[in-house]
Amino acid sequence: MTAHSVRDDVAVLVPAAGMGVRLGPGAPKALRTLAGEPLLVHAVRRVAAAPSVGRIVVAAPPDDVESVVALLRPVAHVVVVPGGATRQTSVSLALDAVGEAFPIVLVHDAARALAPVELIERVAAAVRDGHEAVVPVLPVVDTIKQVDADGRVAGTVDRSVLRSVQTPQGFSRETLVRAHAAAVDEHTDDAGMCEKIGVAVWTVPGDERALKITRPLDLEIACLLLDLG
C-alpha cells in the first residue's frame, strides 16, 4: 500500500469532451475562451492549485487530444485521454487512466471552470473523513413547479428538501470504480451512479463560483466573476 500525505492523495478527472450545444455553435465547449483563455485552462489551473491533488486526468474531445496536450503543458502536469460520446463514458475512460495509487478521486466538469481551490479541498476532505461519495450542493432559490405535458401546473414541489448539485464530486476510488462497473443506464452525475448501487452520498456546501457554464449568459456571468477576482 502506498503512503500518502494530504498533499497527494487525490486524483481529479476532468471530463472536457462535450460539444457545448447549449452554448451555441463553435468549438467544443472546454476549448471556448473566457477572458482570452479556454475554459479548460481555467478549470485545470484551479485544480492544479489544490494542495491535495496529485494527478489530473482530462478527457478531451477525441479530435483535439494533441492540441489539449499542448494547451495544458504550461499549466500543469496532466494526463490526457480521448473522451467518449457521453459524459459518463468520458469519466469512465479518464478513470481507467488513474490507476490504483490514489485513494480519493474527484470528478470535475471542465464547464465549471471557476470552481475555487477551497471547494476542491472541501470535497476531498469530506472523502478523507470517511464519506464514500460527496457532492457540493446549493439551496434552490426559485419556487419549483411540476408541470404536465400540456403546460398545466400539477403541483408545487417542497423546495426545502431540494439542492442543486455541483462538481467536483468526490469518491473513494474503489466506490467510483464499482459504480461505473455496475452502471447500465446513463446518469447525469457520478453520485447518481453511486446511489444506484446503494452508496450513501454526503453533501458539503457548494460555491456560486462553480456555476456550470452551459448557456451564453453563463459565459457573461463567469466573465463578471473573474473581474470581481
Ligand SMILES: Nc1ccn([C@@H]2O[C@H](COP(=O)(O)OP(=O)(O)OP(=O)(O)O)[C@@H](O)[C@H]2O)c(=O)n1
Ligand atoms: N461526451 C461528453 C459530454 C460532456 N462531457 C463533459 O461533461 C461536462 C458537463 O457537461 P455539459 O456542461 O453538459 O457539457 P456539454 O455536453 O458540452 O454541453 P451540451 O449538453 O450543451 O452540449 C463538460 O465539462 C463536458 O465537456 C464530456 O466529457 N464528454
Ligand SMILES: C[C@](O)(CO)[C@H](O)COP(=O)(O)O
Ligand atoms: C455533473 C453535473 O455537473 C452536476 O450538476 C451535471 O449533472 C452535468 O450536467 P449535464 O448537462 O447533464 O452534463
